[in-house]
Amino acid sequence: MDAPMGLGEFLRTRRARLRPEDVGLVSYGARRRVPGLRREELARLAGVSAAYYTRLEQGQSNNASAAVLDALAHALQLSDDEHAHLRNLARPSRTGRRPPERPACARPGTRQLIGAMGTVPAIVLDRRSDILAWNPAGHALIAGHLDFAAPDSHCDRPNLQRLLFLDPHTRELYPRWEEEAKRAVSSLRLMAGRYSDDRRFAELIGELLLKSPEFATLWQRHPVHNCVCGTKSFHHPLVGPLDLSFESLHMPDDSGQWILMYSAEAGSPSDSALRLLLDFLAPPSADPVPAHATEPLR
Known part of the structure; x- marks a missing residue:
């Protein structure tokens, strides 16, 4: 993942989604060759020179100050x-060879928990x-x-995002698959900016870009959102x-590990369906012991 180029891509997508009237600029009805704001318009709003902003967007500058980044975030x-995410992309980690x-x-x-x-x-x-791990x-x-x-x-443990985009069984599990896919890419984008020097992360992104056209389309839009809670719809085969509802519990250390947990509203149809699913997991009860077997020997 090339952080400078990732920064330029992110800035372009966010610049393209704003219209001049959204930020108080007058366009005078002129035909615009590009969607959204022009570079010089955004630079003016952020209080930087057009030449400097152009270098930033083209990945030719990686020393933007916190004040400049804050100004760009406000303007966009x-x-x-x-x-x-903007701060992560503008200041990629420089850990050298890992x-x-x-x-x-x-x-x-x-695991015990x-x-x-x-x-x-x-x-x-x-x-x-x-x-x-999972329970x-x-x-x-x-x-x-x-x-x-x-x-x-x-070597080949399952990956939640790989399953979502490449496994047909998992795809059928989500009736709102497009919504789930966008949520997944939004989280991956955020994590990719945070861990820009993670080779295995880059390999996962490359695999998904190569094998899933839907992932490639969503990735190009550069969605960013930290999806730590919310609701998900399933259509379970059983x-x-x-x-x-889902909640994410992130470990307080620097391992990056987290626990994803699901629950249903008490008394709801989903609660009943979840309990039924758990019944499928329960081991069959032992055959009842005949009453005469418990009688004392004479």
């Missing part, structure tokens, strides 16, 4: 997530959305067609429609 009417990274693993305590959740579907992921409910909800032990394989 960026959200808080987009503003943070040592080989060991495969990520969920901590024993984290999601195992104790019981009826709450829970999944442990790393910053690339590789699935490190039985989480596995049954999002990937019951995969082996439960699949996350334990460091229990049918489900509307579930």
Whole structure:
């Protein structure tokens, strides 16, 4: 992921979505060759020279001050997530050559935690959305067609975004697949700016760009949003429609690991469907013991 070029792409997409009247400029009805604001218009709004802004957008300058970035964010009417993304792109990490990274693993305590959740579907992921662990409910909800032990394989463990875009079973799980895909790309864009020196992250993005035209189209639009909570719709092959709330719990260390958890509103049809799904996981009850078997020997 080339951070300077990523910065230019991001600035162009955000400049293109604004019209002169959106920012108080008069266009006088002149035919515009490009959508949105011109470079010189945005530069004027941000209080920088057109030449400097052009160098910034073309990836020829990577030393923009915090004041300039804040001014650009204000002029472009960026959200808080987009503003943070702009800062990440403008100041990519310079860690030099990174040592080989060991495969990520969920901590024993984290596995114990999601195992104790019981009826709450829970999944442990790393910053690339590789699935490190799941409890039985989480596995049954999002990937019951995969082996439960699949996350334990460091070489080919499932990846949540790869499943979404490249796995037909997962695609059928989401009746609003386009909405889920946009949400996924928005999160990936934010993380890609934050970890611009992550080679494996770049490889994942490259694979999705190559294999999924839908991903490539969405990626080009450069959506950015930190999707930490909300609702998702499912159409599960075993229990049918489900509307579930999701929450993300990010680990306080620098591992980038987080837990994705789902729940249903108590008493709702989705709650009943989720309980039915969990019933499928329960081991069959033992055959009842005949009454005479409990009688004392004489």
